[in-house]
Amino acid sequence: MDHATGILLQLFAILLAAKIGNEIFRRLGQPTVVGEILGGVIAGPAVLGVYEVNAETELFAEIGVVLLLFQVGLETRLHDLMRVGGSALAVGVLGVILPFAGGYVAAELVGGDLPLAIFLAAALTATSVGITSNVLRDLGALSTRSGRIIVGAAVIDDVLAIMILSVASGVAAGSFAIGNALSLLVVAVLFIAAVLVGGTRILSRRRSLLTDPQFADTPLLPGMIIMLGLAALASVVGLAAIIGAFLAGMVVGESSERHALEAEVAPVAAFFTPFFFGFIGAQVDLAGLANVDSLVLLAAITSLAVGTKFIGAFVGALSQGRARAALIGWGMVPRGEVGIVVAGLGLSSGAIESEIYSVVVGMAIITTLIVPPLLPVLVRRAELSAEEDSDDGPSAGTEDDDGRRAETPV
Amino acid sequence: MDHATGILLQLFAILLAAKIGNEIFRRLGQPTVVGEILGGVIAGPAVLGVYEVNAETELFAEIGVVLLLFQVGLETRLHDLMRVGGSALAVGVLGVILPFAGGYVAAELVGGDLPLAIFLAAALTATSVGITSNVLRDLGALSTRSGRIIVGAAVIDDVLAIMILSVASGVAAGSFAIGNALSLLVVAVLFIAAVLVGGTRILSRRRSLLTDPQFADTPLLPGMIIMLGLAALASVVGLAAIIGAFLAGMVVGESSERHALEAEVAPVAAFFTPFFFGFIGAQVDLAGLANVDSLVLLAAITSLAVGTKFIGAFVGALSQGRARAALIGWGMVPRGEVGIVVAGLGLSSGAIESEIYSVVVGMAIITTLIVPPLLPVLVRRAELSAEEDSDDGPSAGTEDDDGRRAETPV
Numbered sequence: 045m046d047h048a049t050g051i052l053l054q055l056f057a058i059l060l061a062a063k064i065g066n067e068i069f070r071r072l073g074q075p076t077v078v079g080e081i082l083g084g085v086i087a088g089p090a091v092l093g094v095y096e097v098n099a100e101t102e103l104f105a106e107i108g109v110v111l112l113l114f115q116v117g118l119e120t121r122l123h124d125l126m127r128v129g130g131s132a133l134a135v136g137v138l139g140v141i142l143p144f145a146g147g148y149v150a151a152e153l154v155g156g157d158l159p160l161a162i163f164l165a166a167a168l169t170a171t172s173v174g175i176t177s178n179v180l181r182d183l184g185a186l187s188t189r190s191g192r193i194i195v196g197a198a199v200i201d202d203v204l205a206i207m208i209l210s211v212a213s214g215v216a217a218g219s220f221a222i223g224n225a226l227s228l229l230v231v232a233v234l235f236i237a238a239v240l241v242g243g244t245r246i247l248s249r250r251r252s253l254l255t256d257p258q259f260a261d262t263p264l265l266p267g268m269i270i271m272l273g274l275a276a277l278a279s280v281v282g283l284a285a286i287i288g289a290f291l292a293g294m295v296v297g298e299s300s301e302r303h304a305l306e307a308e309v310a311p312v313a314a315f316f317t318p319f320f321f322g323f324i325g326a327q328v329d330l331a332g333l334a335n336v337d338s339l340v341l342l343a344a345i346t347s348l349a350v351g352t353k354f355i356g357a358f359v360g361a362l363s364q365g366r367a368r369a370a371l372i373g374w375g376m377v378p379r380g381e382v383g384i385v386v387a388g389l390g391l392s393s394g395a396i397e398s399e400i401y402s403v404v405v406g407m408a409i410i411t412t413l414i415v416p417p418l419l420p421v422l423v424r425r426a427e428l429s430a431e432e433d434s435d436d437g438p439s440a441g442t443e444d445d446d447g448r449r450a451e452t453p454v
Numbered sequence: 455m456d457h458a459t460g461i462l463l464q465l466f467a468i469l470l471a472a473k474i475g476n477e478i479f480r481r482l483g484q485p486t487v488v489g490e491i492l493g494g495v496i497a498g499p500a501v502l503g504v505y506e507v508n509a510e511t512e513l514f515a516e517i518g519v520v521l522l523l524f525q526v527g528l529e530t531r532l533h534d535l536m537r538v539g540g541s542a543l544a545v546g547v548l549g550v551i552l553p554f555a556g557g558y559v560a561a562e563l564v565g566g567d568l569p570l571a572i573f574l575a576a577a578l579t580a581t582s583v584g585i586t587s588n589v590l591r592d593l594g595a596l597s598t599r600s601g602r603i604i605v606g607a608a609v610i611d612d613v614l615a616i617m618i619l620s621v622a623s624g625v626a627a628g629s630f631a632i633g634n635a636l637s638l639l640v641v642a643v644l645f646i647a648a649v650l651v652g653g654t655r656i657l658s659r660r661r662s663l664l665t666d667p668q669f670a671d672t673p674l675l676p677g678m679i680i681m682l683g684l685a686a687l688a689s690v691v692g693l694a695a696i697i698g699a700f701l702a703g704m705v706v707g708e709s710s711e712r713h714a715l716e717a718e719v720a721p722v723a724a725f726f727t728p729f730f731f732g733f734i735g736a737q738v739d740l741a742g743l744a745n746v747d748s749l750v751l752l753a754a755i756t757s758l759a760v761g762t763k764f765i766g767a768f769v770g771a772l773s774q775g776r777a778r779a780a781l782i783g784w785g786m787v788p789r790g791e792v793g794i795v796v797a798g799l800g801l802s803s804g805a806i807e808s809e810i811y812s813v814v815v816g817m818a819i820i821t822t823l824i825v826p827p828l829l830p831v832l833v834r835r836a837e838l839s840a841e842e843d844s845d846d847g848p849s850a851g852t853e854d855d856d857g858r859r860a861e862t863p864v
Contacts, residue, residue, distance in 0.1 A: 049689035051513060056682035063679065066669040076669065103461060103510050259476040259486065264721050265728075269473065272466035279459035308721045311674050315722050318675075 054101055055319070057094040058326070061087035062318035075416030077178055080318055081409065084325025095326055101319070106285065108320030109174045109381065111313040113286040114271045116177045116195060117293020118306050119186050122244060125196050125294075128189060132196030135360035139197060139376050140204045142356030143168040146348050160400070162212040163390035167404045168349045170205035172380025172412065173198035174286070174320065179416045180375070185423045190368045193361060194375040195290075201376070202284055203232045209386060210282070213393065228282050235281050236291065239274060243295030254301045263301040264308040270296060284382075320381075327384050328409055332402025341400075346407045350414070353377050367429035371422040378415045383408030464511055465729070467504040468736070471497035472728035485826030487588055490728055491819065494735025505736055511729070516695065518730030519584045519791065521723040523696040524681045526587045526605060527703020528716055529596050532654060535606050535704075538599060542606030545770035549607060549786050550614045552766030553578040556758050570810070572622040573800035577814045578759050580615035582790025582822065583608035584696065584730065589826045590785070595833045600778045603771060604785040605700075611786070612694055613642045619796060620692075623803065638692050645691050646701060649684060653705030664711045673711040674718040680706060694792075730791075737794050738819055742812025751810075756817045760824070763787050777839035781832040788825045793818030 065083030066076040087095040095101065125132070147165030156164070176194055180186045186195070207225045214224060247253060254263040271292040278288025296305060333339060358373035387404035390396040396404070475493030476486040497505040505511065535542070557575030566574070586604055590596045596605070617635045624634060657663060664673040681702040688698025706715060743749060768783035797814035800806040806814070 046689075047509070048512070048516060048695070049686065052516075052682060052686040052689055052695055056679070056686045059675075059682060060679050063667070063669045063675060067667055070668045099457070100510060100513050102458070103513070106458060106462075257473070257477055258480045259473045262721075262724075264724060265469075265473060268725055269466070269470050272462060272469060276459065276462040276466045279456075279462055285458070285462055311672075311718045311721050312725050314672075314674060315678055 051098075051100045054095045054098075055104065057087050058084060058101065058322040059318055061095070062322040062325075066318075075179060075419075076182075077175060077321055078413050078416055080321035081325040081413060084322030085328045086325075087322065088326025088328065090326075090328045090330040095322070097323070097326055101323060101326075104316065104319040105323030105381075106320075108313075108316040108318070108323075109286050110271065110275050110289040111309065111316050112174050112178060112320065113290040114267075114293040115306070115309060115313050116173070116181065116186065117290040117295075118297040118302060118309065119181070120192065120195055120290075120294050120297065121187075122240060122294055122298060124187070124192050128193045128196055131193050131361060131364060133200060134363075135193055135197035135357045135372055135376065136200030136204065138360035139171065139353055139357035139373075140169050140201055140208075143349060143352040144208065146352035150345075150348055159212070159215055159390075159393075159395035162208075162215050163386065163393075163395045164345075164400070164404070166205065166208045166212045167379070167383045167386040167390065167408070168345075168352065169201075169208055170379065170382035170386065171198045171201045171353070171376045172378045172382050172408075173202070173290075175378040175380045175412050176375045176415065176419070178317070179419050180423075183420060183423050185427075188423070188427060189364065190361075190371045190375070190423070190426050193364070193368075193372050197357065197360070197372070197376060199236075199287060199290065202287055202382070203229065203236075205382065205386075206232065206283060209389065212386075212395070213389065231281050232283050235278065235283065236287070239288075239291045239295060243291070244298045247295060247299045254296065254299055254305075262308055263296075263305045264312075267292075267296050267301075267305045267309065268312075324381055324384070324409065324412065327405050329402045329405060332399065333406055338399060338403055342403045342406045342410075345403055346410050349379065349383075349407050349411055350377055353411075365426075365429055367422075368426045371419075371426040374415060374418060374422055378412040379408040380412045381408075383411075461508075461510045464505045465514065467497050468494060468511065468732040469728055471505070472732040472735075476728075485589060485829075486592075487585060487731055488823050488826050490731035491735040491823060494732030495738045496735075497732065498736025498738065500736075500738045500740040505732070507733070507736055511733060511736075514726065514729040515733030515791075516730075518723075518726040518728070518733075519696050520681065520685050520699040521719065521726050522584050522588060522730065523700040524677075524703040525716070525719060525723050526583070526591065526596065527700040527705075528707040528712060528719065529591070530602065530605055530700075530704055530707065532650060532704055532708060534597070534602050538603045538606055541603050541771060541774060543610060544773075545603055545607035545767045545782055545786065546610030546614065548770035549581065549763055549767035549783075550579050550611055550618075553759060553762040554618065556762035560755075560758055569622070569625055569800075569803075569805035572618075572625050573796065573803075573805045574755075574810070574814070576615065576618045576622045577789070577793045577796040577800065577818070578755075578762065579611075579618055580789065580792035580796065581608045581611045581763070581786045582788045582792050582818075583612070583700075585788040585790045585822050586785045586825065586829070588727070589829050590833070593830060593833050595837075598833070598837060599774065600771075600781045600785070600833070600836050603774065603778075603782055607767065607770075607782070607786060609646075609697060609700065612697055612792070613639065613646075615792065615796075616642065616693060619799065622796075622805070623799065641691050642693050645688065645693065646697070649698075649701045649705060653701070654708045657705060657709045664706065664709060664715075672718055673706075673715045674722075677702075677706050677711075677715045677719065678722075734791055734794070734819065734822065737815055739812040739815060742809065743816055748809060748813055752813045752816045752820075755813055756820050759789065759817050759821055760787055763821075775836075775839055777832075778836040781829075781836040784825060784828060784832055788822040789818040790822045791818075793821075 061083035062080040065079035069079030144165045147168035151161035151164045254266045274288035274292040275285040279285045354373040357376040358369045361369035361372040391401045471493035472490040475489035479489030554575045557578035561571035561574045664676045684698035684702040685695040689695045764783040767786040768779045771779035771782040801811045
């Protein structure tokens with residue numbers, strides 16, 4: 045069997061496994077995203093081994109999460125995000141500081157060296173906006189005030205996490221320079237501001253930019269070109285590709301073509317996103333966790349990850365009331381692919397050993413699996429308290445134009 | 455810049471280049487597929503070099519042509535194909551024998567050894583159904599009698615080409631066995647028959663198979679799972695993945711979900727197919743053709759490829775009248791990715807040198823570029839003569855349910 049045949053088989057296997065997991069969890073009334081990740085665990089190296097982690101399957105996963113964030117961006121309005129900017133900043137910053145401090149102190153306590161401490165701290169830091177926003181979309185809660193704060197905070201979170209990672213890599217390579225981290229921050233902020241201000245201005249002046257090209261019967265392909273371009277550009281300036289895709293979605297979403305584009309992106313995203321969720325699951329390493337020491341360490345690190353992130357984000361969001369702060373704190377908990385990527389960088393730089401790597405990956409997946417089941421309850425509570433205490437206007441509820449999804453089972 | 459960033463940039467570059475090519479050719483009233491291929495030439499290694507031929511870009515190209523053939527299968531009815539079975543067989547077989555004999559004799563005349571003769575002959579043999587069927591789809595002519603004969607003949611063509619390739623590889627490796635080629639033929643025929651008979655029977659008994667799964671709000675994902683599964687399976691039994699995708703489209707197309715699926719597959723295919731056309735263009739090697747000898751050889755081999763394929767297919771289709779035979783003969787001319795794949799195998803097995811490789815790739819691309827501009831004229835002439843001489847019932851014209859595309863510019 046040649047290489048291309050093997051890849052086709054793997055794509056088939058992971059799509060089938062993720063969707064069987066989805067089907068079972070849907071019938072049980074559980075969050076389907078958890079079913080898709082567990083489908084990836086079963087098909088992946090940990091159990092059946094019919095699906096591998098390689099460059100091609102990773103590309104499909106990457107395009108999957110890029111499309112997911114593009115969709116989230118399409119449904120996120122710039123002025124809505126601006127209105128929650130202060131809260132999002134507080135949630136993002138506190139939700140980074142506490143996990144980082146917790147990871148650092150814990151590593152020092154057990155006698156780890158500086159590179160280990162910094163990588164562990166960095167892996168505890170970054171939220172995976174993909175998981176939470178997918179569940180919030182299914183609940184129709186992405187356009188609530190809490191949903192917007194979570195999305196905004198996750199973007200800030202990602203920028204900070206990338207700074208921390210640059211520091212961590214510098215320390216591991218023995219060439220740490222605070223100037224590098226700061227210049228990354230400046231570039232990131234400039235990039236985000238330039239895309240949002242410039243992009244929306246261009247599209248509001250030339251609304252026809254998406255419909256003028258004759259090659260496009262619909263705005264889909266111009267939209268996809270902008271999405272891939274900004275994802276690649278974000279990646280070039282040192283940010284995550286998904287940040288670029290999210291910004292692309294927001295920019296295009298300000299145009300009059302938003303609804304046509306949403307309808308056409310939906311099938312493309314539906315095809316790709318299972319590859320992302322399945323890929324996360326496929327990274328579970330059961331063999332690396334098959335001893336008591338590792339399991340104890342996993343429990344400790346996972347508790348630390350959940351506790352510090354929840355408390356940090358909760359405190360940052362307290363101005364929104366306790367019910368919303370609880371939803372926001374819990375929504376920031378999933379580490380998903382971000383924690384796995386950081387752990388992988390730590391492993392390849394020699395800062396962390398393969399045992400710690402398996403533990404960190406396990407933590408990232410557990411934090412991802414435990415969040416979705418509780419979100420529907422927290423969304424209901426937060427929106428209930430929002431109704432009693434409403435000063436947000438209609439967009440605070442789920443009854444705006446994204447409310448059509450409110451009936452969809454998660 | 456890391457590897458993942460590079461791939462994102464390349465996908466962006468090729469999508470943009472293909473669509474700029476499409477735009478220019480559409481405005482000039484020329485076939486857009488030619489524009490997309492030339493966009494790939496410009497972005498690829500021959501000119502700008504911002505796009506590379508590597509495992510990931512090849513995967514996107516492969517999924518692109520898989521989706522294209524899945525769409526063609528969706529629009530092809532089994533009973534329609536059966537009705538043209540005899541003609542398709544004649545076109546397919548004669549359209550293989552003549553180019554093969556021509557290539558073989560030509561290689562012997564210039565003193566080439568046996569492996570070279572067989573690989574050159576094999577590269578001249580196989581039609582790329584992707585190119586022609588894409589143009590026929592845009593013209594709304596896929597469901598005409600000629601369109602069906604071309605599609606049927608191209609499938610037969612592919613089966614024969616794979617047999618020839620197995621012989622060629624055996625000769626190059628010094629382990630030729632006629633038994634291997636025959637067993638491949640038996641497996642291929644059994645696979646095609648089993649999928650078509652079994653698949654349509656299962657879906658006609660259990661029509662709900664595509665809509666029962668709760669994970670699917672629409673038939674898209676069940677359809678995609680069947681498509682990837684049969685593409686992978688075809689590849690495992692030694693056929694081309696696109697044959698499996700075509701059969702999957704035909705099987706699913708027999709169900710009542712056909713139209714819902716067509717509407718949802720369209721955006722996914724629109725996103726992927728430019729990667730296929732761009733990839734073909736990116737394989738042009740201008741440096742390898744930059745001398746008079748190579749250009750003369752290219753002109754000779756291209757003439758041979760066009761002449762033998764056209765005459766073979768024309769003679770095979772003569773029972774359909776001259777106008778249709780001309781359309782069918784011309785429609786079978788593009789070698790596209792198939793010729794490139796065969797040449798690549800010959801290069802890696804040592805049977806052909808890199809200069810001949812560049813020439814064969816050039817031939818494959820030229821045969822692909824010259825066909826689309828003439829097709830609209832030939833379709834009109836063939837359908838005009840079909841009206842004068844109509845014994846096919848309504849489905850012989852373009853006025854059936856695919857006729858809605860008849861107005862689309864090519």
